[in-house]
Amino acid sequence: MLIRCPHCKIKNRIxxxxxxxxxxxxxxxxxxFEGAVVDLSESEWADIANHSNRLMVIDFWAEWCGPCKTMAPQFEIVASQLPAIRFAKINTDLAPNLSSTLAIRSIPTLLLWKNGRELDRRAGAMPASALRAWLERHGSDRS
Ligand SMILES: [Zn+2]
Known part of the structure; x- marks a missing residue:
C-alpha cells in the first residue's frame, strides 16, 4: 500500500x-506516523484497518467545517506528544462510503481504533488537553 509521508508529502510503498x-x-x-498526523484516503484506511494492530486515532473532518479547522492544530499538538499512538485524518467529503459504514454523523468525530475494531469515539471539537486525557485512558495499551 501507499502512505503519504506527513513530513515531506511523498508517497511511500509499504x-x-x-x-x-x-x-x-x-x-x-x-x-x-511518529509524532505527526497522516492523511488517509478511504482505500488507504481500509488497508490499515485490516492489516495493522496498532492503536490509532482518526480525525474525520471536512474543508467546510469550522470546528474541524479549530480542532486540527490541537490534534497535531497531541500527535507530537503521544508518539506511541498513530494519528490520522480522513476527509469525509472524499470518503463518503467509509463515513457511512462507520456511521459518522457529525464532524469532527474522533475514532479510536485497534486490532480491526473501534474502541471508542468522540463527536465534537476538543482542546488538546481533553483529547490527550481521553487518549491516555486508552494509550497505556501499547501491545
Ligand atoms: Zn518523508
Whole structure:
C-alpha cells in the first residue's frame, strides 16, 4: 500500500505485513506516523484497518467545517506528544462510503481504533488537553 509521508508529502510503498513496524520515509528518512498526523484516503484506511494492530486515532473532518479547522492544530499538538499512538485524518467529503459504514454523523468525530475494531469515539471539537486525557485512558495499551 501507499502512505503519504506527513513530513515531506511523498508517497511511500509499504508492504501490508510491515505496517506495524516503525516506518521510515524513503525520501526524508523521518518516521511516518511518529509524532505527526497522516492523511488517509478511504482505500488507504481500509488497508490499515485490516492489516495493522496498532492503536490509532482518526480525525474525520471536512474543508467546510469550522470546528474541524479549530480542532486540527490541537490534534497535531497531541500527535507530537503521544508518539506511541498513530494519528490520522480522513476527509469525509472524499470518503463518503467509509463515513457511512462507520456511521459518522457529525464532524469532527474522533475514532479510536485497534486490532480491526473501534474502541471508542468522540463527536465534537476538543482542546488538546481533553483529547490527550481521553487518549491516555486508552494509550497505556501499547501491545
Ligand atoms: Zn518523508
Amino acid at each position: 508492504p501490508e505485513d510491515r505496517l506495524d513496524e516503525a516506518l521510515q520515509c524513503g525520501r526524508c528518512h523521518q518516521t511516518i
